[in-house]
Structures are given as C-alpha cells and as structure tokens.
Amino acid sequence: MNSSTQSIVSRTADAYDSVPYESLPFDTAQPEHLAAIAVLLGMTPVPLTSARVLEIGCAAGGNLLPFAIKHPQAHCIGVDLSERQIRDGQAFIKQFDVQNVELLAMDICKAGDELGQFDYIICHGVFSWVPADVQQGILAACKRLLSENGMAYISYNVFPGWHCWEIGRHLMYRASAHIEDPKQRLAVAMEALRVFSEHASDSPDRPLRQILKEGLKRIEGQPWYYVLHEYLEPCNTPLYFRDFVGHCASNGLRYLGDVQFSSMFRENVASGEADTFIGQHAKHRYDEEELFDYLSGRTFRRSLIVHDHRQLNLAVEPSRLNTLFVSSTLHRVNEPVSGDAVTFRKQNNHDYKLKIRDPMGIAILDLLSAHTPHPVDLPTLLFEYWTVSGEDASKKTDQDILQGLDTIATFLLSLLKKDAVAVAFQPVMATNHISERPEAFxxxxxxxxxxxxxxxxxxxxxxxxxxxxxxxxxxxxxxxxxxxxxxxxxxxxxxxxxxxxxxxxxxxxxxxxxxxxxxxxx
Ligand SMILES: C[S@@+](CC[C@H](N)C(=O)[O-])C[C@H]1O[C@@H](n2cnc3c(N)ncnc32)[C@H](O)[C@@H]1O
Structure with a gap:
C-alpha cells in the first residue's frame, strides 16, 4: 500500500471515529437473501444454521446482529477500520450477551488467514469509498477467506449513472474543502449545492442546473452523517460494471449475479430498438448487464461473487423455486368481472401494478396476499390452492402434485423476474397472530x-x-x-x-x- 493510500485509510478511520455511521441492518445483504438468489442461479449455498459470516466495513455490527441472533450456531465476524464504531458494537454485544459475533477493529487489507474461512462475506457500502488499492485488498480478502462453496456480496456505485451524481459531489467536496469541522463543512457543501442548483447553466447542451437540482432532491431529508460520508469522503470511486467484473477476475473471483434478481432480465430494462440492439450486439451477459446500466441510469449495484472455478448453470429453471419460499406484497385492487384481468398493486409501491387474467394466477396471488409479508413454500401454496378451489387434496396423485408444483413454480418465476414477488431461503420466525403470551424478536x-x-x-x-x-x-x-x-x-x-x-x-x-x-x- 503506497503512502497516499495509507494516508487516505487513516483519514477514513478518523472520519468514522469522529462521526460514526448509523449501523443499520439491510435485508437484501443478509445471508438468507444471498442464499435464495444463489439457489435461483443454480448454486447450492452452505446451510445457514452453522454458517461462518464475515462483514467487511461492518460499522458497529448492525447488519450482522439479526442473522447472528436468528442462528445461534452460526459464527459472525465483523471488521471495520473505525475503533470507535467497533467499540460501540462490542459494548452492545457484551451488554446483551451475544455469543456468536466478534467485532474487530482492523483494515481489511491486513486481515490474515487466522480469521478462518467464511461461507458468506458481506461488504455493503464500502467498496466505492476506498482507494483503488483497498478495493483490490477487499477482493483479495474475499478470495483468500471465502470457503470453497462460499459467496461474497459486494455493493458499489456504478457508472454511467454516477457520472451525473459526481457533478454535485465534486461541487460539494471542493467548495467545502477548506473547512475542518464536519458539521460546518457539510453545511457549506449543502449551501453550494443549493445555490448552484438555482444558478448553474440550464442550457440544453449543459443542463447542470437540472442535474444539481436532482442531486439536491436526493440528499434533502437524509441523515447528516450519511450525506457527510457519502459525499465528502476523500474517496468516492464508482466504476463501470464490466470493470468490476474484470477486477473480480484478476483476483480469481467470478460474478454470479445481482441480488436484485429482476435487474438481470432484459425485458425489465429494454424495449423496442434498445432491446433489439442489445440482442444483436451484447456478446456476453456482462456486456448485456452493462448496457442495462446505460438504459436505466442505475447508480448502485449489489453483486454476488464466487470462486472463479465454480461452474455456473445460469439457466433459471422453475424447479429451482421448489426448495424456496415465496412472498408478495401485492394486493388486488378490483374484483374480477368474469374473464377480466384482476389488477394487483404493491402495498409499499402503489405505482407498481400487475394485471393477471389466469384464474389460477389470481388465486395464488390472493393466497400469497393473505400471508403477506411472510414467505410460503410451494407445497403449502398448492395445498391451499386446491382447498380454495374446492378440490380434494387427499385424492391427488404424485403426478398431480408434481404437475401442480411445476405450474405454480412457472407462474411464480415469471413474477419473480418482474420483481412482483420475492424469495426466501427459509421460513421467517415472525407470526401473523398475536398470541396469548406475545414474544418479540x-x-x-x-x-x-x-x-x-x-x-x-x-x-x-x-x-x-x-x-x-x-x-x-x-x-x-x-x-x-x-x-x-x-x-x-x-x-x-x-x-x-x-x-x-x-x-x-x-x-x-x-x-x-x-x-x-x-x-x-x-
Ligand atoms: C459507508 S460506511 C458503511 C457501513 C455499513 N457497511 C453500512 O453500509 O451501513 C463504510 C465503512 O467501511 C469502513 N472501512 C473503510 N475502509 C475500510 C478498510 N480498509 N477496512 C475495514 N473497514 C473499512 C469504514 O470505517 C466505515 O465504517
């Protein structure tokens, strides 16, 4: 590591020591979610019960704790540069006697084999905020510390979407660089963004005003510690998707897929001529996914990576859903008039609408809706479907069951590709009923x-x-x-x-x- 990298690393440690990051959990960065996506992508994930999990840049361990508490036989290690954040996390772990989480203050580049091997490595919100040497150090650590069948999750900012956001970040960073105190610095950085979003060029060939206005909208209302670290750290180095894949390859790792499963499918991103162009010119799935980023202006990716010698079988078959659990937040918005489509809408995103005409599909979505937000396995769904449609499940043959499961899996896979339903690797320990002696997580x-x-x-x-x-x-x-x-x-x-x-x-x-x-x- 050269001296300039070393100096950025120690400035980063100081920055998080003086203004700690709120240590939040992220549902899509949990081993349960990674394992479910890996199953869809043809992998056999390591069982979660006794898995070893490493989080790089764990802050105070907030993202490791839910997994650790749910899986007392699993072992979790979190590493972070910031001694203060690690101390805060250790105090919580001690106060509540959490036995299976260890938090260590260290630079991931210095993590040795003594940490052991890990089945799941999580690195969320770190990769883009460290110098290039440290990015390589993170990938090298993933290669060295990942167990044979393990998988790593890395999130990072991507181009071309971030090119737009960079204008505002550079303005904020440079206009406030002379100020030491973090809160005062942020105030000046925000003021710069506000002023220039009113006065910068709005000519059609240099629409800076519009870009800065959008930048301001994105930041307003966010917690100050977040904006400070997101925009005013010395490093914020987004990259193109294919460059990320290339860095993985040069570290003996391979891109498996995106934890936002639907984002890998062309029909969700491209239509018309763009669809045709990508079909003709993208020679590889990496080219294709990078072109999706140009279409959608995506700014953030969450990639799963594995050892490069792992064989991939990416043809997603409906049968891969058979061992998973499916949930949905879709609720119907109209009653069906015979033969008409029924519209379903997402509970948490009213703009998301889906029209279903097939009676079986409608019934399956109604059943999932009754379980919301909890995931259900396919055999249970099939049994419930037969019950609501008045069929006698006890009279069904093995052939009927296989056929029924296949029909449901095919339907649900089509919805999963459209982001209409979600998958889980195992049932969740939450209840839909208030019991006589309620127990909270x-x-x-x-x-x-x-x-x-x-x-x-x-x-x-x-x-x-x-x-x-x-x-x-x-x-x-x-x-x-x-x-x-x-x-x-x-x-x-x-x-x-x-x-x-x-x-x-x-x-x-x-x-x-x-x-x-x-x-x-x-
Ligand atoms: C933006 S915060 C993200 C924290 C958490 N992962 C999250 O997403 O909420 C980045 C974290 O990475 C840590 N970090 C940065 N460079 C690191 C390094 N070389 N080794 C270990 N941790 C590092 C910082 O101390 C900080 O806590």
Whole structure:
C-alpha cells in the first residue's frame, strides 16, 4: 500500500471515529437473501444454521446482529477500520450477551488467514469509498477467506449513472474543502449545492442546473452523517460494471449475479430498438448487464461473487423455486368481472401494478396476499390452492402434485423476474397472530432498551419506534400474558397518556403494529 493510500485509510478511520455511521441492518445483504438468489442461479449455498459470516466495513455490527441472533450456531465476524464504531458494537454485544459475533477493529487489507474461512462475506457500502488499492485488498480478502462453496456480496456505485451524481459531489467536496469541522463543512457543501442548483447553466447542451437540482432532491431529508460520508469522503470511486467484473477476475473471483434478481432480465430494462440492439450486439451477459446500466441510469449495484472455478448453470429453471419460499406484497385492487384481468398493486409501491387474467394466477396471488409479508413454500401454496378451489387434496396423485408444483413454480418465476414477488431461503420466525403470551424478536427487545429510535425486525428491516412501543418491547419475552401486560401498564403507558383509561386498546394497537411490522415471533 503506497503512502497516499495509507494516508487516505487513516483519514477514513478518523472520519468514522469522529462521526460514526448509523449501523443499520439491510435485508437484501443478509445471508438468507444471498442464499435464495444463489439457489435461483443454480448454486447450492452452505446451510445457514452453522454458517461462518464475515462483514467487511461492518460499522458497529448492525447488519450482522439479526442473522447472528436468528442462528445461534452460526459464527459472525465483523471488521471495520473505525475503533470507535467497533467499540460501540462490542459494548452492545457484551451488554446483551451475544455469543456468536466478534467485532474487530482492523483494515481489511491486513486481515490474515487466522480469521478462518467464511461461507458468506458481506461488504455493503464500502467498496466505492476506498482507494483503488483497498478495493483490490477487499477482493483479495474475499478470495483468500471465502470457503470453497462460499459467496461474497459486494455493493458499489456504478457508472454511467454516477457520472451525473459526481457533478454535485465534486461541487460539494471542493467548495467545502477548506473547512475542518464536519458539521460546518457539510453545511457549506449543502449551501453550494443549493445555490448552484438555482444558478448553474440550464442550457440544453449543459443542463447542470437540472442535474444539481436532482442531486439536491436526493440528499434533502437524509441523515447528516450519511450525506457527510457519502459525499465528502476523500474517496468516492464508482466504476463501470464490466470493470468490476474484470477486477473480480484478476483476483480469481467470478460474478454470479445481482441480488436484485429482476435487474438481470432484459425485458425489465429494454424495449423496442434498445432491446433489439442489445440482442444483436451484447456478446456476453456482462456486456448485456452493462448496457442495462446505460438504459436505466442505475447508480448502485449489489453483486454476488464466487470462486472463479465454480461452474455456473445460469439457466433459471422453475424447479429451482421448489426448495424456496415465496412472498408478495401485492394486493388486488378490483374484483374480477368474469374473464377480466384482476389488477394487483404493491402495498409499499402503489405505482407498481400487475394485471393477471389466469384464474389460477389470481388465486395464488390472493393466497400469497393473505400471508403477506411472510414467505410460503410451494407445497403449502398448492395445498391451499386446491382447498380454495374446492378440490380434494387427499385424492391427488404424485403426478398431480408434481404437475401442480411445476405450474405454480412457472407462474411464480415469471413474477419473480418482474420483481412482483420475492424469495426466501427459509421460513421467517415472525407470526401473523398475536398470541396469548406475545414474544418479540430478541434483537428488537435489546435495541428497545438502548438510546435508538428504531429496532430491527425478523426480516432485518428497520422499524421506527415510539415511546410506548419502546417501553413494551422489552417486556415481550413470551412469559407475560396480555393480562399481565395490562396489569403492568405503569411500566409502558405514560401517566400523561390521554388514553390512560383505555390501556387495553392502546396495548392491542401496539401489538397489532408490532405484528404487522414482523416484530413478533410468537
Ligand atoms: C459507508 S460506511 C458503511 C457501513 C455499513 N457497511 C453500512 O453500509 O451501513 C463504510 C465503512 O467501511 C469502513 N472501512 C473503510 N475502509 C475500510 C478498510 N480498509 N477496512 C475495514 N473497514 C473499512 C469504514 O470505517 C466505515 O465504517
């Protein structure tokens, strides 16, 4: 590592020591998600129960914790340059006696074989913010530390989309470079962006004003620590997708696929002449995917990589869904008039609409909708389908079952390619019902005690908390009945709460919310 890289590395460590990153979980960077995508791409992932997981640039370990808590026999190691972030994470682990997570303050480039081999390596939000030598160090560490059947996840900023964003970042970085104090520096950087988004050129051949305006919109409302690190770190080096693939290859690694499964399919990105052009001129899937980036202006990628000697079998067969679990947030918006298509809409993205005409497809989506957000395996779906359509499952032959599974898998694969459904590698330990003795996810119970305005649910998603929910969560360890909770209302219901007299309905509402946000495990 040359002295300029060394100096950037120590500045990076100082930057995260002085302004730590909020250590969040990311559902699509969890081994459960990586394993599910790998199955679709023809791999046999290492079982999760006793997997070894490494996170590079783990901050305070927030992304490792949900996996570690759900898989007590697994072992997780997180490394990060910032001693302060690692200390914060270690304090949490000690306070709540988490036995299977180790956090180490170190530069990943110096990680030796003594760390052991890992089945899953996660490197989220790091690769683009380190110098080129460190990028090589990350890939070299992946090669050295990845077990034979392991897989690594690396996210990074990509061109050409980032070319637009770079204009605003360079302006912010340069206009504020003379200021030491991080908060003051950010204020000046934001002011630069605001001023220039009003006054920069708006001529059609140099539409800087428009680009900066969009940049400002993207940043406004984001937490300040995030904007500071995203835009004002000395390094922010996006790259073209094929260059990333090339760097992987020169480190003995190979691109397996994208964790956003639908992004790999041409029909989702290209149409008309662009579709024809890509069909004629892309000689390899890497060329094709890079051309998708030109079409969509994509700015961020999350790639799965494996050892380069692994054989790939990328023809995605419906049968690959047979061992997975499928979920959907689609809900129907109209009742079917006989023979007409039914429109489904995503719960969390109302712009996403899907029209289904086939009665079996409609029934399957209704069934998935009843399980939302939890994933269901295909045999269960088939059985439920037969039940709702009045067929006697006990009379079905093995042939009927195979045929039924194949039909459902083919339908669901077509939806998966359109991002209409999601897959999971295993069932999730969340419940759709409030039990007599409600139990909340152990990590959320622990996080509710510390000074933090959110907790992590069983899907490794962030759920914002309010005071009543924060006070209730630690009590939901499965030992107290709803009556016990009501009897102890002084512990969770503030004395000045206007609904003091109606504690039962406040409790019910909070339990329902926890259930709906996948915080309850029982
Ligand atoms: C933008 S933060 C991302 C944190 C977390 N992965 C996330 O996405 O929320 C980048 C992290 O990478 C760490 N980092 C940067 N260079 C590193 C290196 N050479 N070795 C280990 N960690 C590094 C930083 O200290 C910082 O915590």
């Amino acid at each position: 152990a990590l959320a119970r622990a996080q509710a005690i510390i000074e933090q305005s959110w907790v992590c649910n069983t899907y490794a998603q962030v759920v914002p908390t309010e005071p009543i929910m924060k006070a209730l969560l630690p009590m939901l360890d499965g030992t107290r009945t709803v009556q016990d909770l009501l009897a102890a209302k002084q512990q969770w219901l503030p004395a000045n709460e206007p609904k003091q007299h109606d504690a039962a309905s406040v409790l019910q509402r909070n339990l329902e919310r926890m259930c709906a946000t996948s915080l309850l495990t029982r």
